[in-house]
Amino acid sequence: MVTTALTVLVNGLIDGATLFLVAAGLNLIFGVAGVLNVAHGSFYAIGAFGAATAWVLISQAHAPPWLIFPALGAVAAVVGAGMGPPVERFLLRSTYLGRSRVRSESLQLLTTYALFLMLEDVQKLVWGVQPYYTGDILLLLGRTRIGGVPYTNYQLLLLLVAAGVLLGLRVFLRRTTMGRFVVAVTENAEMARALGINVGWVWGASFSLGTALAALGGALSSPEIGVSIGIGADMVVLSFAVAAVAGLGQIEGAALASLLIGVGRAIAVFVAPELSTVAPYLLMLAVLLVRPYGLLGVPEQRRL
Amino acid sequence: MTAPLLDVREVEVRFGGVEALRKLSLEVYPGELLAVVGENGAGKSTLLNVCTGYVRPHRGRVFFEGREVTGRPPRVITRAGIARTFQHPQLFASYTVLDNLRLAVAAGRSFWRFDGLEGGGRDAEARALADLFGLAALGDQPVDQISWGARKLVDIAMGVALGPKLLLMDEPTSGVSSREKFSIMDTLVGALRARQTTGVFVEHDMEVVARYADRVAVVSEGSVVAQGTPRAVLGDAAGAEVGPRGAGHASD
């Protein structure tokens, strides 16, 4: 009984790790720039495809397999730094301010939705419709037994990376000067601008970082899933569910929510496998019914 | 002594670490026009927000017509008979002046009807209000294209359209020229008197206060520090200028 519970917990943790990376990126962008990028999940998929391609290239060139690890990081960095700035600058920047808050929010929604549509077909065009299986990567680091159940060390590495990112973000935002700039922009962009902070740069950098996190999540989880069309759309919905449970803009909340949903899914796989894909949304519904703005979220109050 | 229409009892409101209202008590009597004055940040707008359900007080209670309304949402308080206007007019930007008024009229008495926005006498009433507030010429203009003063008037007219027993106005004449101020106030006071609506207005211009208010309440640092007739509170010089007003002061 205990071993089962432990297994479910560990499975949930591992599952939650990827979710956290993606959701943290989403919440970071929302917290700093107030943008909810519908296409965020698409970057997850592109990260996954990129990693799959890297593996294919490494295998074909008969290069040493461990190269995949830095490659995973590189893919995330390339997506974040390569795709982030143009998207933020040319698509999103003009939607921040507008006469009416509702209209500019609608504009953002439609713009990022259009981006999502476009990126779906770009994936199809570049990588085709056949799934990529790169499960061999999982075996590279060996195995460990936890509670009698074998896990690949790769999966445990995933956990480490997620924990590292969580810690890293906390330290960055609270202890470094740059981090404090980011926090300042998050709380009051106008004030930050008046203080001489280059707000546009902070927005752009946050967007790139958030996007890179999504791509990292995709790259890291690619060996565990069949990388194919549709994973982007699935992650679009799922990452929103995590963000909704967390409370929009809450990075620490994202960790909690990812854990909850990861474990929830693991339990569902055990109890009712058919419903395991639906479990995160049932959880989201349950949380929102009790706390409409998420576990740690706060409603916006307008000053009259 | 008549019972107060609105009874605010020892209300406390805190935003973060800042105390906006400290044990504020105030009574508003039926039929009077009460001015609320005080420096910026004294808590006047917060007072209005508490009375209209936009802000929930941490302590204290608010009674309207003897019934408690503390912490009820704006919609419920409006239905109970309290309407308000805003410092920054809250209007339906894409709609014309008349459409704004028609919607307000509809909301006031017959909203769930399917005979068109103008149906059920709503159009006539909206036009009458537009005439009353001097907005007839602007009737078909979208409200985001009219002047600030006109927008303030639309805001007030929408409040009046609801037929409230009490109308709370947040700086009804702010941002308009001195000339317009008096004409707005004349129209406003006339409309309130005609409908026997009690009025409370936040005001910075002491001349306006002296001229139109039956009573004044001074708010400072979150509480009411003085109340009485304009003359008593603001001093003889201010109280000497008394404009034409109808009868019907509340007793102190």
Next chain:
Amino acid sequence: MASASPLGTLALFAALPALVPSLVDPFTMALSLGSAALAVSLLLRAGLISFGHGLYYAAGAYAVAYAVRGHWTGDAALLALLGAGVAGALAVLVGSFTVRYRGIFFAMLNLAFSMVAYTLLLKLYGLTGGSDGMAVTSSSLLGLPLSPAAFRFGLFYFSVGTVLLSGGVVARYLRCPPGRALEAISSSEVRVEYLGVSARLVLLVAYGLSGLLAGLGGALAALDVGHVAPDLSYWTTSSVFLFSAILGGGGSVPGSFAGALVYELVSLYGARYMATLWNFMLGLVILAIVRFAPRGLEGLYRQAWRRPG
């Protein structure tokens, strides 16, 4: 006066398949799509964007399929009504939760619900036929048994009739306080509450009506195609509704149908050439419309017909 031309266009539209029989199917589908686009348009008026109206489209379609499978009725008219009703009821249920939210929350919650439905429809093979879907056969309309060929035409004209009726109802609704309040909510929800009107209730009514319309569209599609499948609830279906609504101008009855018709015709003749990049094109056009012609086809139409002076 502006309503005269749409009716004229509708009359032309209705007459065409009688002359060019191959247009019957695409035109029926355009009406089905238009109904769903109108559903999305209604909510757009209030500033609410739904990414998941495929849920109600699928609800209407599957309701028809179940009714047929259970031999409740074979009459297309009754089936269409049933589909609309089931979807409308579902919308009121789901809406009581979703109309508490705005912006991205509203959009994504709708998406989430529709994708959950998709997953359930796909996985619960025993109940729903999984990815194979379910067949829909109907052979009578308004009590009259019809041959398959006559049925297609009958269904088309029935669709024209229902669209006329529902369009009329929606147009009237949009001219009355509960309908006018939708745009008011997007302008200043605070003001609406301070008029003593419950924004949530107003939105729930609109949401229920929009579910009904989408369900009607789904039912008509099921009857026309003769088959239902889970991808009716997939996000791609919902994106077509949203696209058509925005193309049409995002708010009016004629606009929504115009947008749907344009989409249907383009996809019919253009899908061959651009199948791989279909979503890409949709996204690109949405960006273009939002940036350069926010009022869509309706705006362009009004500009063309504006009287000088």
